[in-house]
Amino acid sequence: MSAEFVPGLEGIIAARTEISLVDGANGRLVYRGYVIADLAEEMSFEEVAYLLWNGSLPKRAELDALTQELAGSRALTAPAMATLESLPADTDPMDVLRSVVSVQGVEHKLQKPTIPLAIHATASFPTILATFHRLTQGLKPVEPRADLGHAANYLYMLNGKEASPEIVQALNTYLVLLADHGMNASTFTARVIASTDSDLASCLVGAIGALKGPAHGGAPSAVMDQLEQIGTADNAEHWMREARKEKVRFMGFGHRVYRTYDPRAKILKALCQRLNPKFYELASKVEETALALLHEEHPERPQATNVEFYSAGVLQAIGLPTEYFPPTFAVSRVAGWSAHVLEQGSHNRLIRPQSEYIGPAPRKPLPLAER
Amino acid sequence: MTDRASVDLILVPDFSPGLEGVVAAETSISEVDGANGRLIYRGGYLIEDLAPVATFEEVAYLLWHGELPTNTELDALKHQMAACRNLTDHAQRTLESADPETNPMDILRTVVSAQGSTTLPTKPSLEEAVALTAIFPTIVAAAWRRSQRHEIVKPRSDLGHAANLLWMMDGKEPSADRTRWLELYLVLLADHGLNASTFAARVIASTGSDLCSSVVGAIGALKGPAHGGATFAARTMLDKIGSTKLAEKWLIDAHARNERFAGFGHRVYRTYDPRARILKELAADAAPELHRKADRTEEVALRILHEAHPERPNATNVDFWASVVLTGAGIPKALFTCVFATSRVAGWTAHVLESMEDLRIIRPASVWTGPEAGKQPLPLAKR
Numbered sequence: 001m002s003a004e005f006v007p008g009l010e011g012i013i014a015a016r017t018e019i020s021l022v023d024g025a026n027g028r029l030v031y032r033g034y035v036i037a038d039l040a041e042e043m044s045f046e047e048v049a050y051l052l053w054n055g056s057l058p059k060r061a062e063l064d065a066l067t068q069e070l071a072g073s074r075a076l077t078a079p080a081m082a083t084l085e086s087l088p089a090d091t092d093p094m095d096v097l098r099s100v101v102s103v104q105g106v107e108h109k110l111q112k113p114t115i116p117l118a119i120h121a122t123a124s125f126p127t128i129l130a131t132f133h134r135l136t137q138g139l140k141p142v143e144p145r146a147d148l149g150h151a152a153n154y155l156y157m158l159n160g161k162e163a164s165p166e167i168v169q170a171l172n173t174y175l176v177l178l179a180d181h182g183m184n185a186s187t188f189t190a191r192v193i194a195s196t197d198s199d200l201a202s203c204l205v206g207a208i209g210a211l212k213g214p215a216h217g218g219a220p221s222a223v224m225d226q227l228e229q230i231g232t233a234d235n236a237e238h239w240m241r242e243a244r245k246e247k248v249r250f251m252g253f254g255h256r257v258y259r260t261y262d263p264r265a266k267i268l269k270a271l272c273q274r275l276n277p278k279f280y281e282l283a284s285k286v287e288e289t290a291l292a293l294l295h296e297e298h299p300e301r302p303q304a305t306n307v308e309f310y311s312a313g314v315l316q317a318i319g320l321p322t323e324y325f326p327p328t329f330a331v332s333r334v335a336g337w338s339a340h341v342l343e344q345g346s347h348n349r350l351i352r353p354q355s356e357y358i359g360p361a362p363r364k365p366l367p368l369a370e371r
Numbered sequence: 372m373t374d375r376a377s378v379d380l381i382l383v384p385d386f387s388p389g390l391e392g393v394v395a396a397e398t399s400i401s402e403v404d405g406a407n408g409r410l411i412y413r414g415g416y417l418i419e420d421l422a423p424v425a426t427f428e429e430v431a432y433l434l435w436h437g438e439l440p441t442n443t444e445l446d447a448l449k450h451q452m453a454a455c456r457n458l459t460d461h462a463q464r465t466l467e468s469a470d471p472e473t474n475p476m477d478i479l480r481t482v483v484s485a486q487g488s489t490t491l492p493t494k495p496s497l498e499e500a501v502a503l504t505a506i507f508p509t510i511v512a513a514a515w516r517r518s519q520r521h522e523i524v525k526p527r528s529d530l531g532h533a534a535n536l537l538w539m540m541d542g543k544e545p546s547a548d549r550t551r552w553l554e555l556y557l558v559l560l561a562d563h564g565l566n567a568s569t570f571a572a573r574v575i576a577s578t579g580s581d582l583c584s585s586v587v588g589a590i591g592a593l594k595g596p597a598h599g600g601a602t603f604a605a606r607t608m609l610d611k612i613g614s615t616k617l618a619e620k621w622l623i624d625a626h627a628r629n630e631r632f633a634g635f636g637h638r639v640y641r642t643y644d645p646r647a648r649i650l651k652e653l654a655a656d657a658a659p660e661l662h663r664k665a666d667r668t669e670e671v672a673l674r675i676l677h678e679a680h681p682e683r684p685n686a687t688n689v690d691f692w693a694s695v696v697l698t699g700a701g702i703p704k705a706l707f708t709c710v711f712a713t714s715r716v717a718g719w720t721a722h723v724l725e726s727m728e729d730l731r732i733i734r735p736a737s738v739w740t741g742p743e744a745g746k747q748p749l750p751l752a753k754r
Contacts, residue, residue, distance in 0.1 A: 196595020213578020
């Protein structure tokens with residue numbers, strides 16, 4: 001074992017996993033053996049969550065049972081509602097999610113993470129976000145509907161009316177695509193917390209905190225902001241050349257793992273073209289320009305478009321406000337987080353790495369009066 | 372750029388479960404010198420040199436700034452902390468809406484999250500580290516008071532960190548001794564290298580997230596019985612043992628049942644944990660009766676463990692003696708992990724601030740052990 005410090009633990013194996021494989025060299029994302037492209041437009045989020053938790057796709061009866069259990073777990077506890085009502089309307093929805101998932105998951109006695117608890121937590125994310133969104137709009141929260149699927153119900157609770165099948169399908173595809181992605185920072189956080197034998201809510205709350213970072217889940221809104229600054233497709237090249245001179249980063253490009261086009265981005269790009277032509281016109285031009293400029297600068301780097309770039313267009317088409325992009329990422333990823341927590345628990349060892357001390361050598365403290 | 376797969380092969384021929392032995396950060400906040408049984412805090416101070424002379428506030432200042440404070444600096448910090456002891460309205464309401472029976476660590480996790488919520492993302496700052504550290508006793512004491520169906524006691528700005536916690540828990544001013552015992556505990560537990568909760572805080576910070584998110588994640592990690600929950604487990608074991616006379620029989624029976632002795636063993640120390648040594652000495656004063664039982668328990672446990680594994684350095688860990696000292700300081704067992712967090716938040720925040728100097732996302736690799744890629748999904752009707 002190398003005792004050398006590797007910044008960011010890049011290339012250091014932190015776990016064995018059967019949940020997902022990010023095959024960066026070949027540009028493939030694999031859930032439990034299934035390539036993402038084969039799942040994305042065929043499966044419901046519920047089926048994929050089942051797959052991540054159990055290792056196989058559900059049979060009809062299993063899917064029905066899961067659907068029912070999810071629908072039955074959508075209501076929030078009274079303390080969770082009280083927290084939602086007390087948080088100021090301008091609170092970052094990621095902070096809302098972090099706080100309310102924490103209160104929704106409180107317990108009297110320590111419980112081991114289980115699939116039923118994972119289902120319970122996963123079911124609550126859309127309710128938390130939709131309720132807060134309604135409250136901040138001065139609207140009455142909408143009760144969840146048991147007859148709607150996960151994606152459809154989220155949109156129903158946000159808007160107070162059913163979304164079109166096309167929009168539901170788009171959100172569903174997004175949720176399927178983002179549900180897991182190897183040992184990313186938030187999933188790794190969840191596993192570190194799980195490794196102390198802590199409870200599921202603690203793992204999820206930590207993961208939400210990690211996802212909030214702009215270098216992780218915080219990026220989708222950044223993509224939108226940058227596109228807004230660019231304004232029009234005609235302006236793209238000029239704006240972007242100027243931006244590079246000032247070392248401005250292009251949002252939505254580059255990934256530590258993929259060496260080719262992100263397979264999720266490919267699917268989301270096609271969705272954008274269909275559902276959000278205005279966004280697509282600008283974004284595809286920006287993408288083309290960004291890739292060309294980045295290639296000029298670093299021809300050796302595989303500077304591919306990442307998943308955040310076209311996620312922004314899809315989420316916009318669905319009608320989500322920008323500040324709800326990161327927590328909607330969490331609505332999906334909670335399936336993966338909880339699957340990883342369960343896997344960590346099945347062959348657990350406390351994750352406690354070493355550090356290298358770079359401070360001064362031992363010396364004596366001076367008493368306060370002599371400092 | 373090197374191909375990723377070959378990087379994996381060069382650097383890590385194998386997988387070290389729990390990242391044992393893997394260096395995940397460079398730090399000047401603290402050093403656990405396991406081989407020599409030394410814990411060094413920032414600035415190069417050995418824990419046994421700091422413990423007799425420094426208050427928690429001084430140690431927190433040291434961990435944040437890299438040097439012990441002068442009188443003026445210490446006064447300024449105390450003022451700043453005293454001014455940050457009140458909850459925001461929404462955090463207060465979140466606290467009051469919790470079922471009083473809720474695990475106090477869950478209340479801490481939730482209320483810290485509510486207290487630290489913001490409109491726009493913030494970068495971790497020293498100011499925020501002070502504010503978050505200052506708020507812990509307020510939440511912990513309120514959780515305790517509510518669990519006892521007592522009115523919440525407001526913080527006092529004229530008391531130090533340790534004394535104010537005891538004040539808010541009991542509603543009366545603590546004795547100098549109890550304050551001193553708690554203070555020493557808070558000093559000893561404030562940091563400890565890359566333990567799981569500190570590492571969780573650093574992983575969260577590595578994404579550019581805010582300080583509150585890091586602290587909330589760290590609370591979640593500390594809650595685990597394999598980490599912060601160990602002090603509670605040690606005290607629970609002492610309770611189960613009953614009387615000093617019964618210790619030997621209980622331990623022999625427990626060992627025969629393959630039960631682990633709570634409060635023994637540590638991944639890093641190969642000798643007696645220096646914090647345990649200091650707490651053991653203190654325990655004789657702080658809780659004489661429990662100390663006698665614990666002393667006998669330790670003697671027998673070490674003997675049994677040594678007989679079973681003569682090659683292992685099965686030393687007493689900090690949780691064992693901490694459980695006795697905290698008892699002497701009047702901290703109920705249910706709050707042990709919360710009080711641990713009340714100390715360690717100084718270290719968590721210091722680590723996050725340190726990591727900001729050279730932020731890089733922590734994203735390790737994993738080994739795929741699942742089915743070969745390319746399985747064709749069957750449609751629902753055919754499964």
